[in-house]
Amino acid sequence: MQSIIYFIFSVIFSVIISNFLQCAKYKNGEDFNIKYFINKFKIKKVDITFILIFFILFEILGKYMGSVQTYIFIPLIFALLLAFCMDIKYMIIPDTSNVIIFALGIINILNNFSWNNVKDNVLGMLVGGLSFYIIDKIFRMITKKTGFGFGDIKLLASIGLLFGYKAVIVIIVLSIFISATFSIIFLLYNKIIKKNKCEYLPFGPFIVISTFIICIIPYGRIISAYFNMLDAIIEKMM
Secondary structure, rough: OHHHHHHHHHHHHHHHHHHHHHHHOOOOOOOHHHHHHHOOOOOOOOHHHHHHHHHHHHHHHHHHHHOOOHHHHHHHHHHHHHHHHHHHHHOOHHHHHHHHOOOOOHHHHHHOOOOOHHOOOOHHHHHHHHHHHHHHHHHHHHOOOOOHHHHHHHHHHHHHHHHHHHHHHHHHHEEEEEEEHHHHHHHHHHHHOOOOOOOOOOOOOHHHHHHHHHHOHHHHHHHHHHHHHHHHHHHHOO
């Protein structure tokens, strides 16, 4: 029964994302409002690849996020995958993703209400949003170029509200590490194989990947593994 529900949502969400990408194509990568989306919406516009991706993610994360209510993790996967696809293809993170995740954060707070949870999640929103906002401002002052897009900042703030400050710190660190690794590979590919000027690599997909990672591996284990690795390195050096 659960797999049937996952499949139904996979079909619905794949239609929505396919239409989002089509609307972004019509608008040449610019953001658009819900009225424009509804006017351009076509029910037959569906990508089978998205159905498979959604279904696999639902099946995997459904097992690892058993303690999280279904009505939270299903729309969360949709919002994250929408942000991933839109940022990869058009380098924009739609407000739809941020609003959904932010709303899920509010629902989660109300469902598990305590002042400690409120402080943890609100602090997560501030840490997630302000950290990249400050980094972006410093980067702009030094290079006169954009460091992080406002979509990245809003996405991290929303994720911080949902998961709390400890989780969002781990997501930030993972995002930077993964993006640095991919950036080196991407740079070498452009220089050696394509032999042309390196293009901009969006940061949003790395935030999404890192969020999926902490959904599967609790952030406490990631922190413990990191410090265990540091201890091992220090012992070898000494």
